[in-house]
Amino acid sequence: MPHTLDQLLPSLQSLGLWTYWILALFAMLEAIVFTGLLVPGVLAVIAGGILVQRGAIDFFDLAWFIAAGTILASEISFQLGRLASRGLSGRRSFTTSRHAVRAKAMLQKYGGFAMVIGRFFGPLSAFVPFSAAMAGMSRTRFTSWNLVSAIPYALILPAIGYFFVSAVGTLGVAAPRILVFAAAVLIVLSVMWFVFARVQRALPMLGEILHAVVAGLLKTPFMQRLILRHPEISRFVAARFETAKFLGLTSTVLVVLFIYVLGIYFNSVFDFLGSPDITAADTRIANLIYGIWDTRTIAVAGWITAIGGWQVAVTALVGTTAALLIMRRYALVAGLWLTTAGNQLSVMLLKSFFDRPRSALGYFTETSGSFPSGHAAASVAVWGMLFYVAWRARVMPATAAGLMAITLAIFIGLSRVYLVEHYLSDVLNGYLIGGLWLIVGIAFCEWRRKSGSVRTTPKGRPLAIGIVSLTIIAALYLASTLSTPLNKVAAATAIDVNDPLAIFASGMAQTSTETLIGDPRQSVNLVVAAPNSQPIRAALVGAGWVPAPKPGPGVLLQAYWADWTGGALPQPLVIPTFWNHRPSDLGFALPGSEEGDGLRLHARFWRTEYLTPQG
Amino acid sequence: MKLFIGSLTSEDPIEWAVDPDGSALLLNPTSAQLDALLSALRVSGLTALPVQ
Incomplete structure (x- = not known):
């Protein structure tokens, strides 16, 4: 069974029941006019199908959550459309977004069935109910189409993800490994372009919608009473959203952003000062990178x-x-x-x-x-x-x-x-x-x-x-x-010991290893005295062990690929663990030791600063 | 002589490579497996000791 998608969507899979809620939230955010331009809900729902294929979540449970999220969001977009129609001063549509224009055209052509089509086209799923409300669609008619259109959306999109992974898993064995790396780079750049292009396109439309919704909101009796009761505060708040002046929406956005980043900054400083785990993880990462340069x-x-x-x-x-x-x-x-x-x-x-x-x-x-x-x-x-x-x-x-x-x-x-x-x-x-x-x-x-x-x-x-x-x-x-002077790494200060086992008994050396993030892993179970690493390597090779190369990015990618396709690794792969924050210096695998559950014997060795009297 | 510390385990190599949270299955070696490794080192004239 392929495992790579665990890493592509690690947080989702590890969230258990929350996975359903988060995917429903994505479906929901995409079907709301303000967030729909920015959130790739369709992709998230397809990703949900991938998790179903992996056995992480249930297909029909997912469909229920997706349907509920998108129905609720369409209702919100419909209400926002009603609100905005009050603030448009006679106009019946927005003109700065191609989504709004397309949504209006679909409604004129297909009527309520536009809800079904629109759900599969990203931001259109938000603009169809929004435009329907602005066009004066009745409440009953909208509710009927809202419920009906959610069914194919919640069933078909996860199914696409499910069958996509099955197909890739089958074809993947034959594809060159370099494609994995190229695809990863392409995906990262595509996502960045996607977000930027959407944000850039969305800004004028978001401004127009926000303006209309706020105008509609201000015309409600409740807001009218509030404005009359607190005129000073009302003027101040209204000025914060003024788009013509710097001390309006621009400064509001920048100040909020500044405060947000400042908050994260202080949080990072407190984490650095207060958490030894952060500095320990820093050291392990540095040591690991140094080891695979x-x-x-x-x-x-x-x-x-x-x-x-x-x-x-x-x-x-x-x-x-x-x-x-x-x-x-x-x-x-x-x-x-x-x-x-x-x-x-x-x-x-x-x-x-x-x-x-x-x-x-x-x-x-x-x-x-x-x-x-x-x-x-x-x-x-x-x-x-x-x-x-x-x-x-x-x-x-x-x-x-x-x-x-x-x-x-x-x-x-x-x-x-x-x-x-x-x-x-x-x-x-x-x-x-x-x-x-x-x-x-x-x-x-x-x-x-x-x-x-x-x-x-x-x-x-x-x-x-x-x-x-x-x-x-x-x-x-x-x-x-530019040529900056190179740093000469000083050798660790040697410590003489008489009894090799005494370094553990006295607590000088830790007896357990750990992962990159500090979780405990296997125990230390042997100690060897040798002039350097060469005799250890020769002894193990003589006994049938195979030295594992340093696991650089290329080797890790091959492991991901083998995991995804179910293929065999081309070379022994022994991932380092950490002892005293340092990755293992030597790794060996013993071919032929594989058992039915896929486990294989691995040996790892770390150099220490300890010398025996013969040293 | 320099001291090297070592660890012998029975584990899934692919799971270890792709599992970032360290939940991959890992078993301690049997005493026979550990003895075999220590013997291989000693045959080459190295001092190799088990750590309890």
């Missing part, structure tokens, strides 16, 4: 990490500043440097305050504190601002700018973790710091833009683009040629 990946990571370094960032900043000055976009220049300076100052102060030592295993020599990561912060704040500026200066569209900003930040952060220049928690915390300053910079630029002080000029645009192009070439050249 390879020279080609290091070269790529070194190049990526240079893009987040100050030399490349300053080059890009100077070039962009020159271009913006030529185009007289002074507010963007100010916002760019405000973010850069604020971010840099914050990172310096926080590094000094927390004073977390770097891992001794880092590839390059670094002297500043480890927490938070300055590269990660700059990847979000500086590069995020540069892409924002590129969008506002009309050099690239919003979707491309957003996608490139996120991609670059992810890769720079990953490169820091891969090179063990930073722990994972350093990078995540750095992202949050950078995110806060990015919001500040964007807020500044939007404030100046909406205050009407921006004077754009097409003059000098070709020159500005030429300067930016030269800057990009210079930055890429710098990234490929």
Whole structure:
């Protein structure tokens, strides 16, 4: 039976009964006008079918939950449509969304049956009931079609997921393994494009719907009484949603976002300070990555990490500043440097305050504190601002700018973790710091833009683009040629012991191993004295054991593939466990020891810092 | 001589690779299996001891 989908949807499968509720929530959110543009409910319901195929949940129970979620959501969309129709001042439809236009056309062509069709086309499932209410469909007729249309939706979509996985599982054995990796990359990029494209398309429509719904709500007797009773508060709240001024909806969204990110930031700091599990997991991840380094990946990571370094960032900043000055976009220049300076100052102060030592295993020599990561912060704040500026200066569209900003930040952060220049928690915390300053910079630029002080000029645009192009070439050249001093990893201090077993009896060495996240695994059950690892390897090979290679990403992908297709592994695979936060140094498998339940004998060994008298 | 510590287990190799939460099935070795491993190491002249 294939298992890979456990990892594709791990949280869903592990949630048990909650899986039904969460999938119902997805189906529900997609059928509500505000969230329907953003939530891929169809995909989630299909994923539910995949879980059914895996035996994790029951098909008909899932269908009940999906149906209930989508019926309830359609009812909400219908009510919102009624509310919005009061606030449209005579208009009977929205014009800024192709979904709304298509929904209206479907209703005119198919009547109530449009509910059945619309459910299978993402956001249309929300706009059909919404448009039906605006077109004046009766309550009874809507309820009938709402109930009827939920049945095929709740049965057919999970069935698609169910049969899709069965087909892939059958065909998968013949497909080249490289396709797995390519498909994974493609899926990640597709999801990012999907979200960005939807958000970009949805914003005008969401604004229009929100405006109509709020207008309709304000006309209700209850709200009228409330406004008369509290005129000051009403004016203040209304001003927070004003779209023409910066101190309206724009500032409200930015302030809420800032407070949200700030909350996450403090939470991450408290987790770091208060939870030894976080720092222990950081160490295990760093040790594991150090154990599976390879020279080609290091070269790529070194190049990526240079893009987040100050030399490349300053080059890009100077070039962009020159271009913006030529185009007289002074507010963007100010916002760019405000973010850069604020971010840099914050990172310096926080590094000094927390004073977390770097891992001794880092590839390059670094002297500043480890927490938070300055590269990660700059990847979000500086590069995020540069892409924002590129969008506002009309050099690239919003979707491309957003996608490139996120991609670059992810890769720079990953490169820091891969090179063990930073722990994972350093990078995540750095992202949050950078995110806060990015919001500040964007807020500044939007404030100046909406205050009407921006004077754009097409003059000098070709020159500005030429300067930016030269800057990009210079930055890429710098990234490929920078050579930071390499870090020499010091050997652990040796400890002499007389009796090998005494290290366990005295508590000097722990007798259990653990997983990456710290769960206890198998016990230590032997100790060997050897001049180095070679005699151990020779002894085991002589006894029929097979050395397992270091489990890099390629090997893990092969394991996923074998798990999915039910095929055999091409080589012995022994996944490291951790002893004293370090992954096993040697792994061996014993062919022929497999039993009926698929279990096989594995031996793992760890070097220690202990020396016997003969050493 | 340097000390290496070791662990011998009976486990499903694929489950271990793809199971991130560490719930994969794993059994302690039988004494005969552990003795066989210790013997293989000792035959090569290494000092190998069981840890209780």
